[in-house]
Amino acid sequence: xxxxxxxxxxxxxxxxxxxxxxxxxxxxxxxxxxxxxxxxxxxxxxxxxxxxxxxxxxxxxxxxxxxxxxxxxxxxxxxxxxxxxxxxxxxxxxxxxxxxxxxxxxxxxxxxxxxxxxxxxxxxxxxxxxxxxxxxxxxxxxxxxxxxxxxxxxxxxxxxxxxxxxxxxxxxxxxxxxxxxxxxxxxxxxxxxxxxxxxxxxxxxxxxxxxxxxxxxxxxxxxxxxxxxxxxxxxxxxxxxxxxxxxxxxxxxxxxxxxxxxxxxxxxxxxxxxxxxxxxxxxxxxxxxxxxxxxxxxxxxxxxxxxxxxxxxxxxxxxxxxxxxxxxxxxxxxxxxxxxxxxxxxxxxxxxxxxxxxxxxxxxxxxxxxxxxxxxxxxxxxxxxxxxxxxxxxxxxxxxxxxxxxxxxxxxxxxxx
Numbered sequence: 001x002x003x004x005x006x007x008x009x010x011x012x013x014x015x016x017x018x019x020x021x022x023x024x025x026x027x028x029x030x031x032x033x034x035x036x037x038x039x040x041x042x043x044x045x046x047x048x049x050x051x052x053x054x055x056x057x058x059x060x061x062x063x064x065x066x067x068x069x070x071x072x073x074x075x076x077x078x079x080x081x082x083x084x085x086x087x088x089x090x091x092x093x094x095x096x097x098x099x100x101x102x103x104x105x106x107x108x109x110x111x112x113x114x115x116x117x118x119x120x121x122x123x124x125x126x127x128x129x130x131x132x133x134x135x136x137x138x139x140x141x142x143x144x145x146x147x148x149x150x151x152x153x154x155x156x157x158x159x160x161x162x163x164x165x166x167x168x169x170x171x172x173x174x175x176x177x178x179x180x181x182x183x184x185x186x187x188x189x190x191x192x193x194x195x196x197x198x199x200x201x202x203x204x205x206x207x208x209x210x211x212x213x214x215x216x217x218x219x220x221x222x223x224x225x226x227x228x229x230x231x232x233x234x235x236x237x238x239x240x241x242x243x244x245x246x247x248x249x250x251x252x253x254x255x256x257x258x259x260x261x262x263x264x265x266x267x268x269x270x271x272x273x274x275x276x277x278x279x280x281x282x283x284x285x286x287x288x289x290x291x292x293x294x295x296x297x298x299x300x301x302x303x304x305x306x307x308x309x310x311x312x313x314x315x316x317x318x319x320x321x322x323x324x325x326x327x328x329x330x331x332x333x334x335x336x337x338x339x340x341x342x343x344x345x346x347x348x349x350x351x352x353x354x355x356x357x358x359x360x361x362x363x364x365x366x367x368x369x370x371x372x373x374x375x376x377x378x379x380x381x382x383x384x385x386x387x388x389x390x391x392x393x394x395x396x397x398x399x400x401x402x403x404x405x406x407x408x409x410x411x412x413x414x415x416x417x
Contacts, residue, residue, distance in 0.1 A: 008053075010049050011050060011053060014042060014045055014046040015046065017042055018039075018042050018043075018046065021038055021042060149236070149238050149378075150239065152238070152239025152240050153240075153378065153397075155243075156239065156240050156243035157243045157246075157247055158301070158344065158345045158346075159247060159250040159251060159262060159345065159367070159369070159403070160250070160369060162363035163262070163363060163367045163368055163369040163403070164364040164365070164367065164369070164406065165368075165369055166207070166368050166369065167371050167372075167373070167377060168370060168371075168372055169373070170372065171208075171400050172209075173206050173208055174206065174207040174370060175204045175205075176204060176205050176368065176370075176404065176406070177203075177204050178202065178203055178204060178205050178405075178406055178407065179201070179202050179407065205405065206404075207368075207404055208402050209370065209401065209402055210246070210259060210400065211398065211400045212245040212246040212398070212399050213397050213398035214242045214245065214396070214397050215395070215396050216234055216237055216241070216394070216395045216396075217386075217387050217390075217392045217393070217395075218234055218392060218393055218395075219390075219391060219392050220393065221391075234395060235395075238395055238397050239397070241397075242397045242399060246259075246399065246401060247346075247347055248347040249261060249403070250262065250403045251263055251345060251347040251348055252264055252347065252349075259401070259402050260403055260404050260405060262359075262363070262367040262405065263348060263356055263359065265405035265408070266359060266361075266366070266411055266412065266413045267408060267412055267413065268412065268413050268414075268415040269284070269288030269360070269412025269414065270284045270285040270412070270414045270415070271414075271415055271417055272416050272417065274352070274353040274416050275351060275352060275353070275416070277309060277310060277313070277351060277357070277414065279313050279315060281414060282313075282321065282337065282338060282358070282414070283338065285358065285413075285414045286340075286360055289361055289410075293361065293362045293409070296365060296410075297362060298340055298362050299340055299341045299342070299343055299360070299361075299362075299363060300337050300340055300343065300359070300360050301342070301348065301358070301360075301363070302342065302344065302345065302358045302359070303345060303347070303348045303349070304344050305350050305351070306348070306351055306357045306358060307322070307335070307342060307344060309351060310337065310358075321337055321338060322336070322337045322342065323335070340360070343363075352416060353417070354415070354417075355415070356414065357414060357416065358414035359411055359413050360411065361410050361411020361412060362410045363411060365407045365411075366405060366407050366408075367404070367405055367411075368403065368405075369401055369402070369403050370401060370403075370404070371399070371400070372401065377399065378397065378399050379396075379398040380396075380397050381396050382394065382395050383396070
């Protein structure tokens with residue numbers, strides 16, 4: 001898939017604008033405050049353009065690898081360590097500035113856009129989870145590895161897709177305000193009578209940062225002799241292993257030495273039988289949610305086993321409660337229960353004594369996930385030095401995050417007696 005000419009032209013125009021801005025800064029024609037504001041605006045636009053270019057580049061690289069494999073097996077070890085395709089004729093022009101190359105200058109100021117792949121998660125804040133690829137020794141992970149990795153990571157991270165994503169630059173303790181009551185307003189106040197003071201109350205939850213990651217090694221022989229899909233398999237394994245490390249903690253973590261899981265901090269809305277769920281139980285759980293949250297997009301969450309059980313439940317007219325409707329996105333069908341979407345969370349508890357097997361609520365109001373690294377939340381690095389004696393290439397992933405309940409009233413659980 002070739003890069004769109006308009007996208008290339010936009011990138012080059014922004015680089016020219018940045019070059020002129022840096023020249024003005026060096027000559028003193030703009031103040032420091034003006035320079036900072038203008039730079040942030042240009043940098044944000046340029047980062048967006050480069051992220052889109054990176055996505056096209058990743059797709060194009062994958063298509064080139066597939067074509068090359070059908071003709072004659074290429075040296076995959078060379079490509080996995082950052083080597084380019086000899087037939088790659090994509091535009092690589094750069095602009096010189098008084099401070100040197102624009103990309104180099106931005107990299108020195110905390111930005112390395114040439115090695116970023118971004119993916120927008122469906123959060124209310126519209127944050128983007130970004131996988132950055134950095135050098136280790138002289139090696140660089142391919143864009144295709146980063147793209148495959150983050151696809152696998154998010155596919156195995158349903159809590160991240162539901163929660164409010166809070167991205168911070170550093171990983172120190174973060175106190176986040178949480179409202180615990182809305183206060184009470186006076187009604188029918190008589191003329192000349194003072195209002196009664198009854199303010200809403202707040203407390204704070206403290207986010208820290210827990211580190212999760214994975215190492216995957218592949219022999220040079222495997223990279224040289226296997227089909228191109230081996231790179232995708234390595235990236236998928238890396239993403240799934242990383243998600244498997246933190247996702248259970250975001251569901252049932254106890255806090256203190258790990259994140260607080262969203263089911264750990266959820267109140268019981270309905271108590272069901274020890275080993276069963278009835279139609280009335282689900283209706284009661286749905287209506288246990290305070291009415292102000294109904295218009296904010298509440299969803300159900302449960303594991304696949306519980307969903308299979310509920311799939312067999314019917315109403316008084318013998319209609320199944322859970323149905324599948326055509327999805328608006330790439331998913332052909334979306335499960336809906338009593339009119340609301342269902343999210344499968346593999347790490348939620350099964351139906352059983354004392355377990356909370358079903359949740360219903362506005363999850364991005366109820367639960368927040370703090371991710372560290374404003375420009376590079378997920379690090380994906382490669383090295384040929386780590387396992388040099390074994391003639392292996394090593395990939396490493398790393399993510400720092402924490403989870404906390406933000407609004408205790410925004411979701412309720414079905415708990416078995």
